[in-house]
Amino acid sequence: MFRHKILIVDDDRLLQNSLRNILTENYEVTIAGSGEEAAGIMARSRVDLVLLDIRLPGMDGMETLETLRGISRETVVIMMTAYEDIKSVVTSMKRGAFDYLVKPLDIDELEVIIEKALETLRLRKELEELRGQYLREFDFDNIIGESAGIRNALMLAAKIAQSPDTTVLIEGETGTGKEVIAKAIHYRSARFGMPLVEINCGAISRDLVESELFGYDAGTFTGALHAGKKGKFEIAEGGTLLLDEVGELLPSSQVKLLRFLEEKAFYPVGGAEKKQVDVRVIAATNKSLEEAMQAGTFRSDLYYRLNVARIWLPPLRERREDIVPLALHFMDCFNKKFGKNFEGISSEAREKFLQYHWPGNVRELRNILERIVLTEKGPSLERGHLSLAGFPLEKASKPYNLNISLPLSGGLEELNRELICKALVEAGGNRSRAAKLLGISRPTLVYRIEKYGIKTDRS
Numbered sequence: 527m528f529r530h531k532i533l534i535v536d537d538d539r540l541l542q543n544s545l546r547n548i549l550t551e552n553y554e555v556t557i558a559g560s561g562e563e564a565a566g567i568m569a570r571s572r573v574d575l576v577l578l579d580i581r582l583p584g585m586d587g588m589e590t591l592e593t594l595r596g597i598s599r600e601t602v603v604i605m606m607t608a609y610e611d612i613k614s615v616v617t618s619m620k621r622g623a624f625d626y627l628v629k630p631l632d633i634d635e636l637e638v639i640i641e642k643a644l645e646t647l648r649l650r651k652e653l654e655e656l657r658g659q660y661l662r663e664f665d666f667d668n669i670i671g672e673s674a675g676i677r678n679a680l681m682l683a684a685k686i687a688q689s690p691d692t693t694v695l696i697e698g699e700t701g702t703g704k705e706v707i708a709k710a711i712h713y714r715s716a717r718f719g720m721p722l723v724e725i726n727c728g729a730i731s732r733d734l735v736e737s738e739l740f741g742y743d744a745g746t747f748t749g750a751l752h753a754g755k756k757g758k759f760e761i762a763e764g765g766t767l768l769l770d771e772v773g774e775l776l777p778s779s780q781v782k783l784l785r786f787l788e789e790k791a792f793y794p795v796g797g798a799e800k801k802q803v804d805v806r807v808i809a810a811t812n813k814s815l816e817e818a819m820q821a822g823t824f825r826s827d828l829y830y831r832l833n834v835a836r837i838w839l840p841p842l843r844e845r846r847e848d849i850v851p852l853a854l855h856f857m858d859c860f861n862k863k864f865g866k867n868f869e870g871i872s873s874e875a876r877e878k879f880l881q882y883h884w885p886g887n888v889r890e891l892r893n894i895l896e897r898i899v900l901t902e903k904g905p906s907l908e909r910g911h912l913s914l915a916g917f918p919l920e921k922a923s924k925p926y927n928l929n930i931s932l933p934l935s936g937g938l939e940e941l942n943r944e945l946i947c948k949a950l951v952e953a954g955g956n957r958s959r960a961a962k963l964l965g966i967s968r969p970t971l972v973y974r975i976e977k978y979g980i981k982t983d984r985s
Contacts, residue, residue: 587614602644625639693832868899945964
């Protein structure tokens, strides 16, 4: 049976013996008569909790606290003191002591504080274990992707995670992994351990978005809860709020969101008292907010306020080198989940995967693998499995308008540049139409226009 180890640091032999007799029944107890002796014991063995007297011969309690904290920051320290040393104890708590006891010690109070301290220690260890689990699960190196586009997105996300409060805008088609990137940023930031709250702005009634985001006071409207309701911003205090499909917000909600981003404060619906919260906002969208801004449906000031750090996730059809590694990863996950033994993908099935346009992106690929592993038998994923899983073998959509003729001279970069130029000409300079002709997203087209230095009339 596990027994917590308690170290008593005090030069009063009577108190040493009394505490040993009281605590030995439930804990493993060690005695030290000085700070120097305590430091030696801590250096040699694990100690969960220290009862430390403020007045010691040689190195006093304050110096001993600093020394012990240097040896182990996980160990919980409770100071013991006489009334006249209270100011010193307050200082020691600012330096990392958990709590204090006043001599002569009250036995009931002693037991309660020790139990409370050890419970805090247990929770800290659980949190560290959970943090380690999440760090492994959401390690950027563990996110599957070898293409330049996804690696660039992951490197940027890793840098953003180092900032505690930078607002983030994640753009990409449905199913490209925006939620995965948002979670990785949160769990690898200093906000780990605090809430990650998600809300899909397009999945709830537009009339209710504001009350969901900002909450409401009691009696604000018919059907409201008598005690009022906390909004997502308040629930996410200290953590991160993920606003998925942020482009679906009504203008009135956009105004309130902008005000919050500027002030870190908000008024609940129907409320007169401003509430201040510490929340990082990550916004995600599968639509072009630039186009919405130009169309007048999304506020430009909110767009620029959200677009502090922007991450673009390319669609799966634009990173075909990631398709097979992702498929093998999902195969392994579902093998474990369903107790199957698929080991690989046949060359014919790989070819079909690579030819397909993947309109549902990574989510669609994941669903296909789940269906196959669940319903079929291995050891290899074959072409026949694809048709049984509803995969469109003969209807892979084509990403490019093949009516645009291309020169065959020059390298690949020049061919790409010429293709974009011809698409822009055919689209009359309209970037959105040109992107549709090419079968790519508008942000990708804009990136390539800038990359190749193509001069256009912006539209």
